[in-house]
Amino acid sequence: MKNKATLHDELELNDSKSASKEAIGRVWKLGLDVDLRWVVVAMQSERGAIGLARKLSRGQVLAWVKNKTAAGDSVFTVYECCGFGYTLHEELVRAGAHSIVITPMRLNLERRRKNDRMDSRELCLRLSRYLDGQHDELKPIRIPSRAEQQRRELGRQREFWKRELRRLENHGRALRIEHEHETLSAGWAGPRKWKQIGPQCSEFVRGQLEPVVEQIRATKAQLDRLTREIEAIVGEEKIPLGLGALTVSLIDGEVCDWKRFVHRKAVGSYTGCCPSEHSSGGVQRFGAIDRHGNKHVRVLLVEAVWRLLRWQPNWHARQKYLQKLKHGASLKKKIAVALARQLAIDLWRWRSGRATAAELGWTVASAKSQI
Numbered sequence: 001m002k003n004k005a006t007l008h009d010e011l012e013l014n015d016s017k018s019a020s021k022e023a024i025g026r027v028w029k030l031g032l033d034v035d036l037r038w039v040v041v042a043m044q045s046e047r048g049a050i051g052l053a054r055k056l057s058r059g060q061v062l063a064w065v066k067n068k069t070a071a072g073d074s075v076f077t078v079y080e081c082c083g084f085g086y087t088l089h090e091e092l093v094r095a096g097a098h099s100i101v102i103t104p105m106r107l108n109l110e111r112r113r114k115n116d117r118m119d120s121r122e123l124c125l126r127l128s129r130y131l132d133g134q135h136d137e138l139k140p141i142r143i144p145s146r147a148e149q150q151r152r153e154l155g156r157q158r159e160f161w162k163r164e165l166r167r168l169e170n171h172g173r174a175l176r177i178e179h180e181h182e183t184l185s186a187g188w189a190g191p192r193k194w195k196q197i198g199p200q201c202s203e204f205v206r207g208q209l210e211p212v213v214e215q216i217r218a219t220k221a222q223l224d225r226l227t228r229e230i231e232a233i234v235g236e237e238k239i240p241l242g243l244g245a246l247t248v249s250l251i252d253g254e255v256c257d258w259k260r261f262v263h264r265k266a267v268g269s270y271t272g273c274c275p276s277e278h279s280s281g282g283v284q285r286f287g288a289i290d291r292h293g294n295k296h297v298r299v300l301l302v303e304a305v306w307r308l309l310r311w312q313p314n315w316h317a318r319q320k321y322l323q324k325l326k327h328g329a330s331l332k333k334k335i336a337v338a339l340a341r342q343l344a345i346d347l348w349r350w351r352s353g354r355a356t357a358a359e360l361g362w363t364v365a366s367a368k369s370q371i
Contacts, residue, residue, distance in 0.1 A: 025072035029131065030097075031124030032061070032079035033116040034088060042120040050124050053117035058088065062095050069096030078127045078138060080104045086143055100127070103139045148256040151233070155250040156296070158226040165219045172212050179205050189216040231371050238364040240357055242311025245367040247304050251347065254297045258351040267348045272298050273341035289337060301340035308343065314361040317342040 026045055033040040033053075039061050042053040056064075065075050075097040079088070081104060092099040107122040108114075126137040144152065173184045180202060188197055194213055198206055230253070231245040239248050252258075261267045268274055272293025275286040291298070309318055309325070318325075321335050349355040350362075357364045 025074060027131075028068055028073055028075045029124055029127045030061075030075065030077040031120040031122070031127055032077055032088075033120040033123070034079050034082060034084060035116070036084065039088075040116040040120045042117070042124040044124050044128055047128075050121055050128075053120045055116075058091075062091055065092060065095040065097045074098065076100070076127060076131060078102060078123050078130075080123070081141055086149070089143060100130075100138060100140050101143060103141055105139065142256075142260060144256045148253075152253045152256065154226060154230050155253045158223060158230065158250075159296070161219055161223040161226065165216060165223060168212055168216045168219060172209050172216075175208055175212075176201065176205055189213045231367070234367050235371070237367050238357075239367050239370065240308070240312060240362040241365045241370070242307040243304055243370075244307070245371050247300055248367070251297060251300050252351070254294055254300075258348050261348055261352075264345045264348070267345050268341045270294060270297070271301060271341055271344045273301070273337050273344070297344070298340065301343050302336055305336050305339045305343055309339075312362055314363070316361045317346065319361070 029044040031042040031053075037057065038055050039058055040053050040055050041061060042050055044050045065077075068075050077092055077097050078100040079102075081101050086101065089099045089101050107119055107126070111118070129137040169184075169189065172188065176182050176184055182200075184197065185193065187193055189212070198209075201209065227246060230249045234245050234249045234252070237248075239245060255270075261270070270293050272291040272295065273289050274292075276288055276290045278285045278287065308315055312318065317339050321339065324335055325332055346355075346360050350357055350360060
């Protein structure tokens with residue numbers, strides 16, 4: 001039986017623990033389902049029950065976080081990456097929260113019902129498990145800096161204007177096909193070609209096409225301006241022949257920081273060029289690529305592969321698949337995807353300083369000479 005002194009010591013120890021716990025503050029876990037004007041919040045204090053989800057404005061959420069962190073509490077938040085960028089994440093961090101942004105995911109595989117309140121509660125539940133050490137519950141993403149976001153946006157704006165240019169040109173072709181049963185050649189809106197094509201069109205079609213010509217030329221000027229700006233970022237470097245200053249700069253902008261990848265498998269997974277798999281026991285089945293990655297990088301890599309096959313005959317990946325590349329077109333397309341994954345890994349090695357261009361079998365030249 002414990003004596004009175006021992007019991008007294010234990011009581012003092014428990015009191016000191018309680019006092020230290022109060023000094024540290026409580027831990028709050030918030031699952032957020034984000035909309036443009038509102039945020040649906042499900043909240044858990046310590047290991048208690050998750051409360052009913054509430055619909056709050058962004059200002060109310062930030063004010064609540066500031067009050068709790070000012071009182072010494074710890075606030076952890078999680079929400080899915082969406083089209084609203086990282087503004088809310090930055091505001092939460094400035095307010096004192098530990099913010100986590102995750103990849104979009106299907107939060108509950110069993111339910112056939114989905115709404116904002118259910119999603120926020122499921123996010124809060126997964127966050128609680130994640131903080132307890134179950135790291136498979138959430139897939140946090142790396143938050144790019146403002147400078148990285150702005151550089152990446154240059155490439156995506158260029159892609160937008162590229163699509164817009166194609167849309168306008170096709171619109172003009174469709175107009176002439178419908179009214180004159182004639183088409184328009186590539187680059188038909190250019191000054192020289194339009195000078196020849198314009199008089200050939202009827203008065204009605206020419207009147208409809210002239211505003212489109214002005215829009216095409218303005219779009220082309222914007223596209224050229226962005227292209228020059230993107231190429232100038234790597235204009236002073238030496239890059240692999242055939243890869244091109246534009247492609248290198250666009251891929252760098254999408255990746256943001258090559259050194260964030262710790263091994264080659266992480267790079268391959270980021271491209272989305274890894275094969276899908278459905279295996280069990282001794283049976284192993286691989287299917288089409290999973291596309292679980294950056295689609296912009298994937299497109300750039302596949303386009304670059306076809307150029308490197310021509311301009312880099314000593315590239316080690318080309319030598320590996322040289323015999324298979326001599327087969328039919330269907331197999332060549334599959335090999336091009338495999339080479340795209342290998343190209344991403346080689347770019348990672350080169351850009352992070354793990355290998356030189358010569359070690360990869362690349363011949364380099366000034367970026368300005370490839371513009």
